Amino acid sequence: VAVTVAVAVVALVACTPKPVTIETWRAVGVRIDHTSSWQVARDGPIAGLPDTRQLQLEGPDNGLVIVTILSPSSTTTASQFATDVASERGKVAGETLSVGGVRLGGQKAGASGLAPVRARIGGHDVDGVEDRFSLSLLSVDVPHVSQTFVVDAGGHHVMILVQAPADDWAGLQGDVQRMLASFAADPQR
Numbered sequence: 001v002a003v004t005v006a007v008a009v010v011a012l013v014a015c016t017p018k019p020v021t022i023e024t025w026r027a028v029g030v031r032i033d034h035t036s037s038w039q040v041a042r043d044g045p046i047a048g049l050p051d052t053r054q055l056q057l058e059g060p061d062n063g064l065v066i067v068t069i070l071s072p073s074s075t076t077t078a079s080q081f082a083t084d085v086a087s088e089r090g091k092v093a094g095e096t097l098s099v100g101g102v103r104l105g106g107q108k109a110g111a112s113g114l115a116p117v118r119a120r121i122g123g124h125d126v127d128g129v130e131d132r133f134s135l136s137l138l139s140v141d142v143p144h145v146s147q148t149f150v151v152d153a154g155g156h157h158v159m160i161l162v163q164a165p166a167d168d169w170a171g172l173q174g175d176v177q178r179m180l181a182s183f184a185a186d187p188q189r
Contacts, residue, residue, distance in 0.1 A: 154185030
C-alpha cells in the first residue's frame with residue numbers, strides 16, 4: 001500500500017502542469033509581456049541591417065509573434081513589410097520543403113491579397129494588414145493567417161507580425177491580445 005501511495009504521489013507531482021507566468025521582454029526602448037507558454041526563439045540584431053533588432057516568440061499551436069525594431073528613420077509600411085515577409089516565406093518554404101531537388105511543399109498565396117485589419121496595441125487602435133495563405137506539404141494545404149502592424153514607440157519604428165494556422169487562430173487570440181495590449185515604449189532601455 002505504501003509503495004502504491006508513493007507511486008501515485010510521484011505521478012501526481014510529475015504530471016502537475018507548471019503554472020503559467022508572465023514574462024517581460026525589453027530591448028531598444030520597447031517592452032512586451034508574454035505568457036511562459038510562448039518561448040523566445042530568436043532575440044537579436046538582423047544580419048546586414050544596422051540599427052535593427054528582432055524578437056521571435058513561438059507559442060502553442062504553431063503561433064508566432066515577431067517584433068522587429070527598425071531604424072527610427074525607416075518608412076516601411078505594414079503592407080510593404082507583409083509583402084516582403086510573404087516573399088521571403090515563399091522562398092524559405094520552397095528551400096526547406098525540398099529533398100534531393102524534389103520539392104515536397106511550399107507556400108500558396110491567398111486569393112484575396114492583403115486585407116485591412118485593426119488591433120488594440122498598447123492602448124491604441126492600430127490599422128494593419130492581414131494575409132491569408134497556405135503552407136503545403138505533400139499536397140496537404142494548411143491555411144494560415146498573418147497580421148502585420150506598424151507602431152511608433154519611443155522614436156522607434158516597430159513592425160509586429162502575428163501568424164498562426166487558421167484552425168488555431170481563434171484559440172490563440174487571448175494570448176496575442178494580451179501581448180499586444182502590453183506593448184509599450186520603455187524608457188529604461
